[in-house]
Amino acid sequence: MIPSVPRTAVLELTFRCNHRCVFCSVPWDNPDGRYERQPELSASDWITCIDTLVGHGVTGFALSGGEPFLKEGFDDIVRHLRRVRVRKPVFGPSGTLLGQEEAPPYVTLITNGGLVTPERVESVRELLGAVVVSLPGLDTYAEHTGGGDREKALAALRAFDVAGVPTVVGICVTQRNLPELFETIATGFLNGGRQLLLNRFLPGGRGTGRQDLCLDRSQLSQMLRTAETVCLEAGRYGSIGTELPRCLVEERYDRLTVGTRCAGGVDFFAIDPAGRVRPCNHSPVHLGVWHDLPAAISTPYWQRFQTKNFLPSSCRGCGHTLTCDAGCREAAHIASGSLDAPDPLLLQV
């Protein structure tokens, strides 16, 4: 059977980063060292990789890292993405497949903003469908990023906004920056952020073992209410980037999209700087290499994502199994050792 290839590929272009974020979930920064850093793909390799992915039906790319601006040859990759055309099916009004058309890929840049210059904005402006700039706090920004300068992140938001690139304020919420979440979101919006992307802190990567940063249930509710409040006040929308267990979502939100299903391995997947593929950027294991993507997707591990066969036994028989994946499966894996373990939020008493 030919596996179904997710339409979006997260290209983690480089291991290098100018920040040392305490919450960073990339597996190669896990202190246990089990996810080995191998030689990075060159820009030329990435270009070949992109073409191969397009051949598999990928239509969207998220450029990440590390910090993508630190990738040698980043401009070459950008130039190639501007030339690439993906194949998109064309459907009739009744959903009948009429044929295919060529279109530019949809590209999102995920950056900490610290290296953004007017020249760099100009170089990517026409390529990008959106840019996500990380802003993990205001007073706690340096603490969260290992010495980063929040003013650079805010300046990056303004620069992209002025250039006409749709901007998203990305915030990883920890126990430490929750008290200033209102101010952080508001400041992001006031500096050009058009939309909000919130991620609750999850164990993994450099943050493995940092239980002190995890939100508890009441703090999760506080996070959601605060974000809803700011979005309402500012006339903005927001979304929660990591699915939540349905049983912990107690309210309805008008401006926040709160998801309870996992899209890892189904709608997106990640390729690390050395070209190894994972069903999710949080995945602590790689399942193959980019030039044999179908084989990686066919592995039992990846298939558990596609068949949704990863519910914790404690969730069996719950009335929400049709709409809920019991939180983040990879966070559960990292925290408790298996994909079908309870989400860390559900482990809390």
Place this chain on the structure above:
Amino acid sequence: MDRLKNVLAAMLLGVLPTGAMAQEAAGQPAKNPAESPTPEAKPDDAKRQALIDSLRALRREPEKVPFHSAMCYDMTMPPESVSYVCEACSGTTELSYRGLGELSREVPYLKRSLADLPVNVHLDASPLCSKCGAGKTPGIELTTECGECGKSFTWTVSTADEKDRLRLLFVAHPITSFDAGPRGMGDDGPDPKRVIENAEYIASRLFCEDCRKKLGLTGPAK
């Protein structure tokens, strides 16, 4: 099963327990921020108020920024199409996401959840396949063994509305509430008419027509 029948019958008679009605929209809208205390009120209220005033000045008609990323939720930017791989023939069918593609995403969720239903329901997704589904109504075909007499009957889920109603079948039994989900089911609150409609829907998917009549599980509203 008797408890389920009794609860459905009670709902259809419009005598659902008050608590159940109230929970139909379990996801009540968050309180208006103007009415609720700021979750993490800071000592410097004046500073906070100045920030709110700035935000209000910023307020405009909300726009949605579609973007791809490593995200795991109801996506801000769902794919335009889905490649559905048929289990029977291994063929791939391109489906528009806004239609059968989104529906195809329900297949693994249904497969893992059908065993939780109080009656036997079997799934056939081959109508989603351009080859195996030729001549069939495109969608997900489900066959129920009636919870009373065991007679099989088939029904097809082919629209987004029908897809959204499927979750009504998976509420815990005995039914004491309808879960509205994170986005709620609308703004009309605990509408008794809709409660009855929902109960009738559940009955129609778990019991055959003859048994629904026999058991009094047919209501006035469609």
